[in-house]
Amino acid sequence: MCVAQPPEGQAAAAREASAPMTSEQALQQARAEGLTLLVRAESKTGYFNVYKTNKSTHYMAQVSRGSKSVGLGYFATAEEAALCIARSPEGQ
Secondary structure, eight states, rough: OOOOHHHHHHHHHHHTEEEEEEEEHHHHHHHTTOOOOOOOOOOSBBBBEEEESSSTTEEEEEEETTEEEEEEEEEHHHHHHHHHHHGGGGGG
């Protein structure tokens, strides 16, 4: 389930209610929206601010807003989490 407090979480929650995206679908959607998924080589997931959770099938998107860390939601793929970050003000 997504964290619905920030606007990105609300939008992600609406999308998540339908069906999770595959990695390829998330990449295609990013291209369609003209977004760049932020890559970080030293990250285990390969994407900036995307973390693997204790559950082996979930990835968490997280950004910093001011001095606070804000979770944007949990996703089925690292690419879907990176897409959520790319849609956020911090990812722009």
